[in-house]
Amino acid sequence: MPGISVLCSILLIAVYPILISCSKSSETSDETTPIEGEDKTIKANAVVAADGTGDFTSLQDAINAAPNNRTEYYYIYIKKGTYKEVITVPKNKDYIYVVGENEATTVLTYDNYASRRKPDGSEYGTSGSASFFVYGNNFVAENITFENTAGMTAGQALAINIGGARSSFRNCRFLGHQDTWYAGNGTYQYLKDCFIEGSVDFIFGGSTAYFDNCQLKSTRNGYITAASTPENQAYGYVFQHCKVTAYPTVAESSVYLGRPWRPNAKVIFIECAMDEHIQQPGWHNWGNPDNEKTAFYAEYKSTGIGASIDTRVSWSRQLTDEQAASFSYDKVIGGKHPDFKSDEVNITIE
Structure with missing residues (x-):
């Protein structure tokens, strides 16, 4: 039936491009439209709270509890409060990510200084006087104050000593006087929207x-x-x-x-x-x-x-x-x- 064959051909030519166009439009929409209910939250692996309402009252305890040799981030949330302790992120604790509740009221502090005596009678020395030590790689901190309160006349007194290969800090404060912020040779740091105060050589090192x-x-x-x-x-x-x-x-x-x-x-x-x-x-x-x-x-x-x-x-x-x-x-x-x-x-x- 030649008449019907010709009619089918005409319809196919007219309709097929529309079908293709609709199909492509649908594919593009699927690629660009966000999935409804997409999760935009990260549940903290550990919560530190000075008032006892978290998993730990000490940040050092929370860091110690993190699994060793991680390749993905371990998130530690720190509620507002003043935490007076010397804190160390060890070499085997890579991918530690600490987030404070507020940069002005979440304070990590201590008061060591270079000439201060350790229990064994030796001095802390400049590098050993820090309140916070970072040796783990890929360390990140946000909304935190790192502080040394030894005072202006104490001499060298670090708020932070960074030895880990790569680290980032956003909206953090570093408070001290002489030698506030230190990072070692061959390391990389990115600081975004941070505040650093001090007097003598208060940003120093070979990074x-x-x-x-x-x-x-x-x-x-x-x-x-x-x-x-x-x-x-x-x-x-x-x-x-x-x-x-x-x-x-x-x-x-x-x-x-x-x-x-x-x-x-x-x-x-x-x-x-x-x-x-x-x-x-x-x-x-x-x-x-x-x-x-x-x-x-x-x-x-x-x-x-x-x-x-x-x-x-x-x-x-x-x-x-x-x-x-x-x-x-x-x-x-x-x-x-x-x-x-x-x-x-x-x-x-x-």
């Missing part, structure tokens, strides 16, 4: 660290950084979009951006706002002119009274646009630190 939108607040005259970047390490400290401030008691032009703890120190400030407490020369050679030959101290578009570009020491640098681009997040630290959980994902404790 690669990227400080993104942080506040650096001086408690008295002194030096902000004391980098000891290894000679063959590409980057040291990069401060991007940071605020460099001081308490009202700190005198004008009394704080240096940095001095080299070792030769080859590398420190760069990119588009940072600097208050009047910053010394007009900007940088110090730690009393050794040879350090001027190896230190890489640079700024890019500093602003504020403390910027004073025309008065900086001759051996520091003002970067061009092209040079500054080589110190971007992607080039310095991207892919070299653990990721934060998404802002859309909440930690639950029930």
Whole structure:
């Protein structure tokens, strides 16, 4: 029946593209529409509460309870409170993720200092004076205060000592005076929206660290950084979009951006706002002119009274646009630190 055959062919030609189009539209919708009821929460593996309403009253006990040699995150939620204990994340405790209830009221603190005597009669020393030690890899902290309360006259007294290969901190506070924040050679840290205060060399060590939108607040005259970047390490400290401030008691032009703890120190400030407490020369050679030959101290578009570009020491640098681009997040630290959980994902404790 030729007539019917021709009619079928015409219908097929007309209808088939519509069917294909509908099919493709349906497939696209399935790919882009979120699944209803999709879980956007992570249940904490452990809850720490000073008032006894959690699984532990001590963060150290919660860390000790985490399984060794993990390859996925172990989430510890810390309720607000002051926890006075020396805390260590050991080498075999990788993938520890601690989240505080509030960065101002969830406080991890202790008061050791370098010259203080241990029970065996020996001194703690600078590196041993920390309130918090990180040796595990892929450590992450959010909404936490790390504090050392030894006081301004105690000398070296670390709030944190970071020896783990890679770590990240978001919305955290680091409080102390001399040598507040330390991280060892060959390690990587990313700090986002953090607050660090201190007086002398209060950010120091040989790590690669990227400080993104942080506040650096001086408690008295002194030096902000004391980098000891290894000679063959590409980057040291990069401060991007940071605020460099001081308490009202700190005198004008009394704080240096940095001095080299070792030769080859590398420190760069990119588009940072600097208050009047910053010394007009900007940088110090730690009393050794040879350090001027190896230190890489640079700024890019500093602003504020403390910027004073025309008065900086001759051996520091003002970067061009092209040079500054080589110190971007992607080039310095991207892919070299653990990721934060998404802002859309909440930690639950029930």
